[in-house]
Amino acid sequence: MAKRPPTIPDSELDVLKVLWERGQATVREALETLRAAGRQWSYATVATLLDRLETKGLVESDRSELAFVYRPTISSQEVQQRRVNSLVDKLYQGEPGLLVLHLLKSHALDANQAMEVRDVLDQMSGGKPKKKNV
Amino acid sequence: MAKRPPTIPDSELDVLKVLWERGQATVREALETLRAAGRQWSYATVATLLDRLETKGLVESDRSELAFVYRPTISSQEVQQRRVNSLVDKLYQGEPGLLVLHLLKSHALDANQAMEVRDVLDQMSGGKPKKKNV
DNA sequence: GACCTTGTGAGACAATTGTCTTAGGATGCG
DNA sequence: CGCATCCTAAGACAATTGTCTCACAAGGTC
Structure with a gap:
């Protein structure tokens, strides 16, 4: 409930x-x-x-x-969270990654933000997956 | 109008x-x-x-x-576009980058998607960042 | 005390959303 | 033909949203 x-x-x-x-x-x-x-x-x-x-x-x-x-009594973060989750559920098959891709493809980031994004990605999966099959 | x-x-x-x-x-x-x-x-x-x-x-x-x-008569892409823009405008100061960061921080991507994201980023600013006005 | 000024409370009222009911037109079959 | 189906048209009806009006209480002012 x-x-x-x-x-x-x-x-x-x-x-x-x-x-x-x-x-x-x-x-x-x-x-x-x-x-x-x-x-x-x-x-x-x-x-x-x-x-x-x-x-x-x-x-x-x-x-x-x-x-x-x-x-x-509610933070903006929480509202953001809810809205984003709802959007992802309703229009991106529950796959946040699809939304990220969509955003990056349709709106270029400035250099700073691009760097930040790389950082977050690097930290995410432990190290940086340098070489892989291509 | x-x-x-x-x-x-x-x-x-x-x-x-x-x-x-x-x-x-x-x-x-x-x-x-x-x-x-x-x-x-x-x-x-x-x-x-x-x-x-x-x-x-x-x-x-x-x-x-x-x-x-x-x-x-409207594509899902177009609806996605509208929803995302509206979300960014209303809760991310019109800065898509903030939404991207938020998404990455709260939902880990799987390796494939992470790689895709890197690719998009690389293509975006024509390679490596760290360069001023062009 | 009689009056303004600020506030709240209650609720009006139209548009939108969520869901369904009912009436009546067209079709299919014995 | 007569009847059971399936379809659309029209609209009912409550909840939510967007905005505002009106009545009335609490506090200051002279």
Whole structure:
């Protein structure tokens, strides 16, 4: 009986991102940040989204002050993890490698990132598989 | 005026996958395939999903026979592309490289795929890295 | 105390998604 | 022909998402 993780719609994700950035925020603070970032939402909309996030257990609120202070209870890493897994399951036969290949083929990495990737690969399978049949 | 691509909900995606696999299918054929794959849908549900996909322009139907024959008008590659781009935009600052790193760090690749990845990397920046502007 | 200002609570309301029911047209068979 | 099938059309209906309106409480201000 694993309760499936709640879905996070786009609008809620935008609000969650603000909380990740600042650590915590009131409705008004989140609103300002979102406005600055181009979202033209009303105060009530942000309040609703935070409320829904709390219902889903993804943020919690400190209600001791007049304006509630919201804090995320889920990390961006965890959300990334979920989204990536879901994508891999749904469109890459559960094979993360296929997604990696797809990404590399359609978007060139800059030199730094390419190097990092090589490093990770090298560390992965112990040493570096130098020669093999080709 | 770019009309944003239609969203493809999970249930529709499942039906679309059947069409990709078989090339085309009637409602009943799709239903059978989905049943075999564990989806316990009614005939009408599959019909509705195909209809919605057609409305969105993602499949087209040949109506010359009694039972319409549906065919996808979008490739799985294209859907993958869209999903990946959206994921990268929303959770990886638009940096595909970050997603690649994340994937490699959390899921080890098998040797073959690792090799493939190296190949792609090598071809990418025309050989070894470590060179400034070109 | 009478008034603003900020906040929350409750819920409206349309679009989308997930799934199905029902009505009626076309076909096949005795 | 008459009836059982199979098919599509139309739409019901609840849950979720995207956004907002309205009413009303708590606190400051003069």
